[in-house]
Amino acid sequence: MPNTIRSDSYSESVKQGIHPLTTIPITSNRRAKTIDNINRRSIYYPSVNVLSTSTRSIGRSTMMTSSSTYPDFQIQRQSEKTNPKLLNPSLHIKPPREVSLRVKFIRLGEVITLEEKFYAEVVIEARWLYDPEAASWNPNLYVKNALGDIKQEVASELVDHLDEPIYTDKKKYDTIYVWEIRKVVGTFWEKLELNSFPADVQQLSLQIVTRRPIEECILVENRFQPSMVNREAFLAQQEWFLYENIETRSTITMEDFSFRPIRQSTYIVTCCVARRPGYFYWNVYLLIFLITLIALTAYGVAPEFPQNRLQITCTLLLTSIMFRWSVSRLLPPVSYLTLLDKYTLISLVFISLNAIWHSIIGFLIRRMDISKIIDYYVLIIFSIVFLVYHCIMIFSLYHALRRRQIMLESDRKYASKLAGLFETFVQGHHAVQHFKDRQNSSHTSLFV
Incomplete structure (x- = not known):
């Protein structure tokens, strides 16, 4: 019954011409509904002109407030506009600082083949140019392949090109170096190549790494004082033969234990030992x-x-x-x-x-x-x-x-x-x- 009533009212309205679908075209009806929706939305979202006007007024008031609260704000903005270093960032980037290294193996202990580690007492001599503007700058060196807690003793002083101490109160020096001596005692890990055991030759290496990124610090070899090893203080002479040759090389490693991985300069110094096969x-x-x-x-x-x-x-x-x-x-x-x-x-x-x-x-x-x-x-x-x-x-x-x-x-x-x-x-x-x-x-x- 409700359906018949609804159909009769619909037919009568059509006959009389009072139904909206018969009086208003479809396109105009859709356009009216669309305009009505736009007008309704404009209540909540003002028009573009109104929005831009209000935004400008808010921006002006914010600028006035910030300028009154921070009087150096406008001066800083003007300096940023006129600073040529900001326009060309390459002008204020300093080149990386070179740190020359020399390693002395004071004492080598037992080489444990089963656990792939060796004991050593090492002196690491680092040298870099002294900068008065950054007097406290340090490469922050550490040995990467050290196992457990190691003992370190660090001492540094200012020297000239002849390694003589600097006395600033007497005369001027053209070149001033920072000479850092770091004594490291501990156990270090080394991957042993045992293909030719028991006639094998092993390389005992120290991986010296700086905590500075590669853009700030580079580790290089000391060309005037090469690294050396004390063969007389080798504690495993009954089992190994220690060579006098020292191999060094510089490489770049990636530090992954940070929010942003950085590249670090790494200096690897290696001494060689041969197993006595008798x-x-x-x-x-x-x-x-x-x-x-x-x-x-x-x-x-x-x-x-x-x-x-x-x-x-x-x-x-x-x-x-x-x-x-x-x-x-x-x-x-x-x-x-x-x-x-x-x-x-x-x-x-x-x-x-x-x-x-x-x-x-x-x-x-x-x-x-x-x-x-x-x-x-x-x-x-x-x-x-x-x-x-x-x-x-x-x-x-x-x-x-x-x-x-x-x-x-x-x-x-x-x-x-x-x-x-x-x-x-x-x-x-x-x-x-x-x-x-x-x-x-x-x-x-x-x-x-």
Whole structure:
């Protein structure tokens, strides 16, 4: 019923012409509604002209208030407009300050291979130009690869180009340097490369970093006083050989532990040590060689008794495995095989293949009545394999030891470089001669 009433009223209104859809066109109706919406919104949002006028008046009142409250505001705005440094920012940017570094290894302690760290006492000498406008400026140096709490002692003074102290009350100086001496004592981390263990050469590095960004500070090498190491105070001389050569390089690292990562200058100084392999020659290589060689003696037992052969071979195999585990505890759990690992694993495979053959020949003789001459040929084959892989291991060991000869040559060049810095020829000649005598005396212990 309500629908019929609504339809009748609609039809009557259409007939009489009083319905709005019949009297007002669709376009004009939409336009009127749109204008009505705009007028309604204008109550809450004034027009553009009104808004601009009110904004200008508010801005003027704000400017008057700020100028009355802060009288230097207008003067500052005028100075900013007329300051040429703001128009060209490159005019007031200062170049980064160079800090020359020299590192002296006073004492090197034990190099712990299992934990990949070493103990050292180091003196870091930093030098930079003194700026009276920034007298308190400091590069804020620290050693990045230090482990735990380290002890530091820092002292600084003003010197001239001859490292003489500055006395400003006596005369004027053309160039003034800030000389900072930092003594660092502690344990440092170093990633060890153990591919050629036990004939490996390791690099012990210090990563010296400044907390200043690269735009403010750059760490460079001291060209007049190179870094050096005190070989006489090396505490691990029974296990390692310390070279006199020092390698330095400058690089850039990224500091990520900040809101905005910054680039920092890093100075890396490296001294090299070589492991003395004599202990491993006599206590590891020789024992594994004898165990593997004894595995060939099992062929002296008749092939009709494979149980006796297997008893000898399996005993040698278990002994090699236990010996292998005892040696592996000297090294960190690296994901690659060292030179000693390769030798021990090949020896284990060799003994295992012999054990497999002893079981096979016993089965063939009992069930197939095969000739015993085959066992003789297999012994010859295993003997040739034994000799071949030992020759390959000797060549690999010799190739690893070749790096030590290269390091000795670098030591000789570095000694000549240090001798050129002495004041007299006699001092330099004595320094080179002392190095040659030390090199000849340590040559045997270095390679054997």
